[in-house]
Amino acid sequence: MEEHAICPWCQTEIVWDEEIGPERHCPHCENELSGYRTLQLGLEDEEELGEPAGHNQEQEDWRGGSLDGLNPEEDDLSEFIQYSREHLAFEETVEQIIDEQVEAPECPSCREYMLEAGKQTVTSSSFEPVVPAALSAPILPAPFQVVWYVCPSCFRTENKLATPDQERLVQLLTEAADGKGND
Template identity: 45%
Template sequence: MSVVVCPWCQSEIPQEEGAEPEKFCPVCENELDGYRTLRIGLGDEEDEEEEEEYTGGDSSESGEDLSWVDDGELTEKNEALLRFEESVEKLLDEQDVVPECPHCREYMLEAGEAQVAPSAFRPRVPDELGQPVLEAPFSYTVYVCPACFTVQQTLSEEGRSQIARRLSQAGTARSGKRP
């Protein structure tokens, strides 16, 4: 007794020797022989001959147009995508810091740096701290994801130092110590 595995539901279908094989799966009732495999030749004549043997004839007899491989627009789009990916890789190689996108986990490209002027920023003064956590002017680096185009900002090293210094001063002031 042999066993056939249904490609759709992965059920094992026992086949008795000498009996004709099942054409449909008794579990999911899908066709066992026609798993809908698509074979595409990429220009080799040998592949076309093999495809004709597999399909039982010429693909033009079935009325299907499989000439999409020769489509210039598709080739042009693939080349453009390849050039895009190569450019992204080169830009990422130049960066010192390469953060991951919080949405899609792709590496982000550094797009530039922005300055925040005192007139454009109104700091919040927490009661616990008694002074702003961050005061303008400060700068931040802007990153862009080349996959989902999410934008992310990261505070510059100078701004980070400013926050660390202010928060450590607040901690020592609460404990009664002076820096």
């Protein structure tokens, strides 16, 4: 008989049989299944929420202690709440930008999707091409364009040859191979 569970991290159904037993890690997202924990943050004011009758007025902070003896300098959570709102807005904007992009490569450092920052035209005055003996012409003659990407998580930048210049490079190398075959 097979057992079914839902990963609390990625919401994927996990199926296992009795012989193997329950999984310790999700086979899809690789998060620990038994270590799922949540943190509740009050992002709205209690007055706005309209507290139900009989609600215990003593609040607890995220560490489990009472907020009655709150030291404003050490235990002020307002910066954390403000950061959370800013972080959510940041994530939403990043997601919108990535949705608009034709291509969104993964960052080689942190594997987040990268944002297209723009194109740079490389001219012959700022680029000295290499001329391989096998080709007797530059692999990448100037001018050409490079597309720049930036990671919104670790801020690493990467670049990639623009599509028209990729096609030009492939054509150049193909023609060079065809020319050698005719010799």
